Amino acid sequence: MSSPHPYIPATDADRALMLERIGVETLDSLFHDLPASRRDPAISLPPALTEPELIALLSERATENAAPSRPSFLGAGAYRRSVSSIVAHLTSRSEFVTAYTPYQPEISQGTLQSGFEFQSVVCELTGMDVANVGLYDVASATAEACLMAARATKREAVALLEPMHPGAIDVVQTYARGPALRLDVLDSPEFVSEAHACLVVQQPDFLGTIRDLAPLADAAHARGALLVVVADPFALGLLRAPGDAGADIVTGEGRDLAGGAAYGGPSLGLFAARSQFLRQMPGRIVGRTREVEAGDGREPRTGYVLTLQAREQFIRRERATSNISTAQALIALAFTIAVQALGPQGLRESAELCYQRAHDAARRIAAIPGFDVPERGPWFQEFLVRGPLAAPQLAAESSARGITPGLDVSDRQEPEADEALLFCVTEATPDSHVNALIDALAEIGAEA
């Protein structure tokens, strides 16, 4: 070690003094327990960069991605949202950013009280009794919901209702390997049976359609199964709360409202449930309490702590409800501030704006000769588009015109998805992008 690095404060002189006080000759001697034959292997890493070099290199890399200005109509689990400028501002405050999990509540009230705010927001949106402070993402939260339902019902199979995000099905399958749960992917809720711990449904579903949840709750409950609803929290600004329609567990993805797709992560899994499942829940939970009597006659003040920790890995070890430790706290803070900034009116207006803009775009596409928007029922922000070309060709022709089209879903079994792309338009899709899309599709239609 010679030239100091900006991240490492000790100088050579510091080190010499420290070694002397420790009573060893060299730094290497502190590693003498490590097997000599294995020490200091050849390792090939790219050379170190100074900060200006690092910024230059990675800024160039960022431009190697498609330009953020390129029109894109991808949704399918990640949605462009209008996020208030205050979200990034407040969540960049380093007391939030550089704190660890709040093990010392007296100096972690910022994280803890925010966590309590988050739980409250999630409960209000979902119509559930209790929420945790968040899991990794919607799919892993849904997988945890399936494991919890299996524990609560003592059943060994779970049912997922199509259309469901294929990535979510895949993650549930991964998690189900542990307790060896059987996974049944159903085309119809009538196939839910007494073997199933839960029926999992997505709201809106993977193809964008708004579900009527109450009959699904009835179908599940009639078989003794729980209803798990995988809900888009933004859409819940407009749609009935799943809890009011009979859901037992609600999961969701908070990343988009928190401020950015970031190629899919960091994400934020929302997890809420009815109160009877509280002690079965995975993840950390914040509770409200008061100071212990100070003994100075002062009224004890209100504070927040991590609570019900007897469910958790660091206490319960192999009998924990989940192994989760580090989750997505900073994204949960961003989500909370974003939703609270919108407030009850703003969230409703924003969700309605999203609905209107998506429907307007769909109407304009359907009016282009050769194009069709097959509907499967009421929908929110995603819609199927069929053109005069097969889906892959339509996608390629759009891309060639500088537009990233909707996701190709033509390999799905639903008849409406045949030869279709799944387009998404939200409140944050620029008008100019929609106009460019209409022009491009009209051109494709005219040439076909």
Place this chain on the structure above:
Amino acid sequence: MTDYRPAGEDFGARLSFDRGEPGRRAVDVPCWSGDESPLPDAHLLRDSLRLPELSQGELVRYYTALSTRNYGIDSGTYPLGSCTMKFNPKVNDLIASLQGFAEAHPLAPEEDMQGTLRTLLELRDGLAEITGLPAVSLAPAAGAQGEFAGVLMIMAALQDRGELAQRRRILVPDSAHGTNPATAAMAGFQVTQIPTAADGSLDRDTIERELDETVAAVMVTVPNTLGLWERGIEEVAELIHEAGAYLYADGANLNAIMGRIRYGDLGFDVAHLNLHKSFSTPHGGGGPGAGPVCCSEELAPYLPTPILEQGDDGVVRLAAPERSIGRMQQFHGNVGVLLRATAYMRALGLDGLRSVSGQAVLNANYLRVLLHGWYDLPYDRPVLHEVVFSGSRQRREHGVRTYDIAKRLIDHGFHPPTVYFPLIVEEALMIEPTETEPPEAIEALANALIAIAKESAEDPAALHAAPTTAPIGRLDETAAARRPVLRWQPPSP
């Protein structure tokens, strides 16, 4: 921390929901001026929503006030053992927030994402070099999810060997992080606990006795949670492999050995890393992190999806390994965290990473020497990245618990160390200074702990009453669990 609010205010009693006035708002929403589409049927719609109604300034003040009631690394020394709370370089955040990275849609065509994918490939290759394990998936979102992936990979490999039905046990040391046994159980295995020997390493006799054809794996943290090297780990690896089991490395403590020794070279089959520890990405008050899983060629076909592949055309693509255990998340992992970690790796290079582990170990030993004699040191030998003291003498002689010592340290301006872990040390004080603390900060921490040791004899009541300078005093955790209040409720009329 500064708190400019009125001293008498019970700040925590009023949530954002209790502030503001009906009708106020923090953001406005554009009006729709086009053709109105009818909304879905009313029974599908919500009729009310209770959320706070605050102006923008009020909301900003509320969360700013909350931030001042928090302590982060940027506030001061944060020697939380096993958590590697090192300085988080700000350039990493800048890079992750570059628009081309931050706004990319996860389903964008791979050809349009080469900037991100090439950067992740660089991280993947670096982690393979650093761990000596050639195959890597960056998918897991945090250490515990990386562990889960690793154990599921072992499970899948045993299934393909036709031995899963018989190999139902995983051996875990009693000094392990709680996630290890929790992960093994989550994957459906039974956990057998291995005691720690007097020198702080795994008890070899128990390992030899327990290893048989019912063992699937042994999970070991290297260095272990006592901050000590696991002596004889290479021979243990050989025994494990002879018995047909796999050796798993919990890489939470990589910071001690980065660039100096590699899991793969020691005989480990699979390891997870915590990039929010060793690779300096901010912890955010409980995430997001990233927990890549690295493994041998033998286990590579089972890695979680996606992995990265570079074609002959130079294009980097996402791929599913042949016998993959599947996805851990709907998309590709905590990419924003992975980008920060790449920036950290590139800022240091190999020499820098070796300086990191060297200085981290030097700092822990410096603290060990400064505090020697003031607190009991159950495993009294040179340590690696952290040192575990015991407050049992203070408890025995003065009725002061480690809990009290930790709370008193807050009054000295420090975040307390990890307490009551590892479980095998009574009244444990687990201290990890990390390499980013200057010697004078370590001396100040030591002086504070020495002052507290003296105070525990002279004025134990002061310790029982601590902290007195924090935004709030000790909280009643028993009441919180007994009568859970877990969300805002409107005030009763």
